[in-house]
Amino acid sequence: MKNRLPVEHFHFPVEKIKAGYYTDAYFLRTEEILNGDNHHPRVMMQLFTREPVVVCGIDETIALIKTCAHNPENITIHALHDGDEVAPWETLMTIEGDLADFAHLETIYLGFLARQSRIATNVRRVVKAANGKPVLFFPARYDTYQTQESDGYAAMIGGIKGFSTDANALASNGKGLGTIPHALIAAYNGDTLAATSAFDKYVAPDIARIALVDFDNDCVGTTLQVARKLGRKLAGVRLDTSGTMVDKSLLSQMGMFKPTGVCKELVHNVRTALDAEGFDYVKIIVSGGFDAERIKEFEALKVPVDTYAVGSSLFDGNINFTADIVMVDGKECAKAGRVHLPNPRLELVK
Incomplete structure (x- = not known):
């Protein structure tokens, strides 16, 4: 029972x-x-x-x-x-x-x-689409804070185990996840390496070092810069390119696909660059407009994503x-x- x-x-x-x-x-x-x-x-x-x-x-x-x-x-x-x-x-x-x-x-x-x-229904669909890969529950900013505890419980029932706030994570006896926002990078005058280095210096070592690498719209270049600096301490990079932007690494590839946002070609470019320099242990987290259908498409095409961070679509x-x-x-x-x-x-x- x-x-x-x-x-x-x-x-x-x-x-x-x-x-x-x-x-x-x-x-x-x-x-x-x-x-x-x-x-x-x-x-x-x-x-x-x-x-x-x-x-x-x-x-x-x-x-x-x-x-x-x-x-x-x-x-x-x-x-x-x-x-x-x-x-x-x-x-x-x-x-x-x-x-x-x-x-x-x-x-x-x-x-x-x-x-x-x-919420539980949307989460179940997303978790199923992700084929066993971790999905992070990141929609807290899209509604009033009073609902966060029950929303997190519903997401846990749907199958999610990672949450952005302590309130969301209450039902699973967890803590809020998340590392670097664009605001921290901006506070370091747009220097992603400086912001990530500060994070590494001041945040407890048991918190995963995951760099946000799209601030300069150069995910490949920024990823390699951070990986060379942090080495084995870098657990992952997060791609969050705006749906209206084309990443620098894609400019020479344009013409046969929709190049905006976190597209599959961008993920492949980052993965290829990391592997070429021996950073094959660095995970790739994607965020920005992901829902069950988009995740299903990525998985069918075997896009090398390790974790999906999903936000507003879980309230759809x-x-x-x-x-x-x-x-x-x-x-x-x-x-x-x-x-x-x-x-x-x-x-x-x-």
């Missing part, structure tokens, strides 16, 4: 949630009406999505119900697990109880599931979940177009 995150892992603003601060108003009025009319049928709420996804946010939904529902001891939950792959219309969770006890939570848990499943798309009542007091009762869909994969949540 798979483990679930314990309820204590999550921290909710309980009073605000119970008061309906984050809830669509009609759910609050639903509870008001049911309580005012003393009408308390036992319902079954059924959750599904309309597309194949890697579902994530289930454990947080369970914790939300157990923490912020009224009379949670009277609510029964059956659910899949975070990380399970779900088919369109497949029931991923049922919630049974008095609707007046948990109607105020629907807005919130559908949001958990939507965001976390979107929109995955929606729906919750419907399908049973009332043990009898089928659903709106037209919905029906009770039992799923033998669901497990009773204790």
